[in-house]
Amino acid sequence: MITRHQSGPRMSQIVTHNGTVYLAGQVAKGATVAEQTAGCLAQVDALLAEAGSDNTNMLQVVIWLADMADFAEMNGVWDAWVPQGHTPARACGEAKLATPEYKVEIIVTAAQA
Template identity: 65%
Template sequence: MTQIERHHTGTRMSKIVKHGDTIYLCGQVGTAGASIAQQTQDCLDKIDALLAEAGSDKSRMLQCTIWLSDMANFTAMNEVWDAWVPEGAAPARACGEAKLARPELLVEMIVVAAA
């Protein structure tokens, strides 16, 4: 049976879950109240750090689900995203609009990656 590893586990969630060679990250958000560009960069910085801790990196991303509080921020979010994703290593991705946990949050990203 494949082992499951959980890191930074609390009552509600783990920030990282590893199952076999697959890494699952909890949703990452940016600094509440900051611009969409800054919140996007904050998310990506957190993703970089968590993937490194799990023994992976952004070039090994398999999937990313992105939630925006308002699709009007799609272009500005993509400008930051496009500069961050390694050429030729874009993951499968979905982006939709959703009410996030707090009104000051503009973006949340959920990543699955290979170890």
Template identity: 50%
Template structure:
């Protein structure tokens, strides 16, 4: 089975397609000064972009892992998530509090999807 890598870097790829499964890396916002809603929107825009490059879309998302630096911002993140997620196609999902790799980042999202 072939493996397709998208946006390949020295350390990681933004997405990897293996068979009929798409794996997105943990994605963060480009503008770390944005609030949780803004960062979540930026990330979900990236998710849409990488899923499209892989030949799929958000209606095929299987699972999502979400990390927040402050779990009390869960409802703010969910407001953006709920407006984005495909109705009737909600994935398995976990959301936890964790420190993120760079200062200012508040949200990180990792997705797996079917093609």
């Protein structure tokens, strides 16, 4: 069974299927990559909780940065947030994001708890 949460005409923020949680890409406002990363991760926490999961159940994370020069700054926030012993498979790359104001976008797939 497929369940969709926070659905709109274009996308859903959460889709669950067979015990797997798929989150839409999360972006956040902020002046710095660190602020935007923290905002994205707070949104991930809230969405995973709504789907019956949390960040200890992450399977895969894809992170897009507008500029790979911000990799260390993003990782500083990520490393403080990700639960040690529960790190997901992760990829990070550079991409042109939806608007020039966005510096980071985070996409999460997780198991339901």
